[in-house]
Amino acid sequence: MGLFDSLKRGLERSREALNEVFYFGGEVDESFWEELEDTLVMGDMGGEIAMRVTDDLRETAARKNLKTADQLRAALAERLREFFVEPESDIFDDTPSCVLFVGINGAGKTTTVGKIASAEAEAHAGKRVVIGSADTFRAAAIEQLDVWGQRADVPVIKRDRGSDPASVCYDVLDEADKRGSDLVLIDTAGRLHSSPELMRELAKVVKVTRKRAESCAAGPMPVHVVLVIDSATGQNGLVQAEEFNDALGLDGIIMTKLDGTAKGGIALAVAEKLKLPIYRIGVGEQVEDLQRFDAADFCRALVGLD
Numbered sequence: 001m002g003l004f005d006s007l008k009r010g011l012e013r014s015r016e017a018l019n020e021v022f023y024f025g026g027e028v029d030e031s032f033w034e035e036l037e038d039t040l041v042m043g044d045m046g047g048e049i050a051m052r053v054t055d056d057l058r059e060t061a062a063r064k065n066l067k068t069a070d071q072l073r074a075a076l077a078e079r080l081r082e083f084f085v086e087p088e089s090d091i092f093d094d095t096p097s098c099v100l101f102v103g104i105n106g107a108g109k110t111t112t113v114g115k116i117a118s119a120e121a122e123a124h125a126g127k128r129v130v131i132g133s134a135d136t137f138r139a140a141a142i143e144q145l146d147v148w149g150q151r152a153d154v155p156v157i158k159r160d161r162g163s164d165p166a167s168v169c170y171d172v173l174d175e176a177d178k179r180g181s182d183l184v185l186i187d188t189a190g191r192l193h194s195s196p197e198l199m200r201e202l203a204k205v206v207k208v209t210r211k212r213a214e215s216c217a218a219g220p221m222p223v224h225v226v227l228v229i230d231s232a233t234g235q236n237g238l239v240q241a242e243e244f245n246d247a248l249g250l251d252g253i254i255m256t257k258l259d260g261t262a263k264g265g266i267a268l269a270v271a272e273k274l275k276l277p278i279y280r281i282g283v284g285e286q287v288e289d290l291q292r293f294d295a296a297d298f299c300r301a302l303v304g305l306d
């Protein structure tokens with residue numbers, strides 16, 4: 001299945017709901033606009049964005065005399081596209097780079113680190129990738145990363161369960177520095193954004209990593225903090241993103257599980273509210289189920305265009 005097809009399949013729920021709205025017989029009337037707004041709200045975009053999009057589309061339709069379902073669909077996809085932020089560069093391509101993966105429990109951090117390590121090691125022969133396991137809380141996370149590391153032939157730097165995650169990150173950077181690594185991917189333990197103590201611990205992890213990364217032998221290594229969000233968490237994903245951003249200053253987002261029951265709108269709500277780029281999306285559990293985020297494709301898939 002092509003990338004666009006798997007995205008389309010993942011966003012099926014939103015597409016089907018919008019298909020019903022666009023299945024109007026004759027003229028676009030008041031009820032069309034009401035249904036459109038309701039459907040966008042149900043798609044996890046949030047009331048404010050849904051209202052803004054509907055109002056703007058209504059104005060565009062009147063100005064450009066858009067009447068057919070196809071014309072309106074295309075205009076909707078274009079309007080939605082405007083909410084997304086283009087990254088200045090790709091943090092996994094533009095090396096040297098150290099990326100810290102943060103997020104709530106079970107969001108898909110460990111799996112995403114593994115998928116990216118595999119994809120980057122495979123796509124670029126000679127690229128020196130290293131995985132750091134700073135999830136010292138969940139023993140299975142270390143084992144999971146070991147499996148991904150072996151599969152991708154990428155070293156995994158780890159310490160015993162219960163070790164201080166900030167000092168693990170220091171050691172990971174030390175090791176990466178010695179090896180002359182290009183890309184350092186660090187998994188952190190899942191935590192609730194509502195736990196001040198765990199968020200403080202994470203802020204320390206980020207601070208220590210940044211500090212050590214400044215003094216790499218080959219020059220300072222940029223550190224990026226990426227929030228991994230399970231798309232199926234709906235509007236709660238926005239609360240998570242705001243809290244993690246307040247505590248850490250995020251650089252970007254990765255949305256996982258867009259293949260499941262996700263409706264997709266949360267990606268848009270987070271991108272719009274925090275003005276952060278989405279670097280990758282997860283559309284399954286396997287190594288190949290990770291895509292670069294393409295806002296135009298995403299919006300077309302969301303509204304049911306091919």
Ligand SMILES: Nc1nc2c(ncn2[C@@H]2O[C@H](COP(=O)(O)OP(=O)(O)OP(=O)(O)O)[C@@H](O)[C@H]2O)c(=O)[nH]1
Nearest residue numbers: 105106107108109110111190256257282283284285
């Ligand atoms: N369907 C689907 N499942 C995914 C995706 N990404 C991750 N998963 C699954 O989600 C579950 C949790 O993933 P993990 O990577 O262990 O999550 P985590 O964020 O590291 O978890 P904690 O360490 O507990 O915080 C696993 O069963 C993964 O296979 C995705 O894009 N699609």
